[in-house]
Amino acid sequence: MNGHEHHEHRSTGLTRQAISATAHCLTGCAIGEVMGMVIGTALGWSNLATIALAVALAFFFGYSLTIWPVLRAGVGLSAAIGVALAADTLSIAVMEVVDNLFMVLVPGAMEAGLTSWLFWVALAAALAVAFVLTVPVNRALIRRGKGHAVVHQYH
Template sequence: MDHAPAPEGLTGLAVSATLHCLTGCAIGEVLGMVVGTALGWSNLATVVLAVALAFLFGYSLTIRPVLKSGLPLRAAIGVALAADTVSIAVMEVVDNAVMLGVPGAMEAGLANWVFWVSLVFSLAVAFVVTVPVNRWMIARGKGHAVVHRYHGGGHDH
């Protein structure tokens, strides 16, 4: 039987889960924004690429350690989908909304500090918004709580 973590540990777990999510999202987001901006793509095309890559990298960072626990690929993908989908989605909605909302950020270009400061700011805001979402999910045995069942090589059957 799975037990929810003690309330005092929830915030720490949520911060940890959100940092994990932020890592994958940031890799995908930065890569997507850089590629889309460098190629002169529209804001929509750039955001779509950034979001797709954020999900790809976010899921990949979860799948890899779960595979090491001995779970087959299909099951590891299921764990990643259960663990990360809501967190990545919230983070991507917030960070892209902020990025699009900063005047001139998307048009600034890669050599302009406005682009980079806006991107870092958007990811920071997304982190702050996503921590309580992850805390709420972990308290209910959802989200990243699913991944923790596979840490240490053991897993539920």
């Protein structure tokens, strides 16, 4: 393998890792985001209160999906929490800023209600856009040995 091929192989592997890490992050974020949006919308909460709940739940589920496998690997709770904070905080934060900003910027999406196609299409699109914009963040973190690179030592 020449130098160029080696760089392409490393680059492709890094991108795959970033996509995998972002998909992992998206899973937790989506669970929390959907739950928060559904609860806040169903209860008629303001956009700010609904978004605050969605973000809190996204962080909770995002961190939980990292903490449980690390705990199963035999790491103590406080260390597992530290791993999750190091691995997921920036990724979840970027994803949450992007998807909630998207929801707020789509006219009528937040007010559409749970039975409206606009609400669900906007939420799905918000998560998809957040995924695409978070992959480069995770790629940069993994390249520097941070983010989900920290978690892989426990698998």
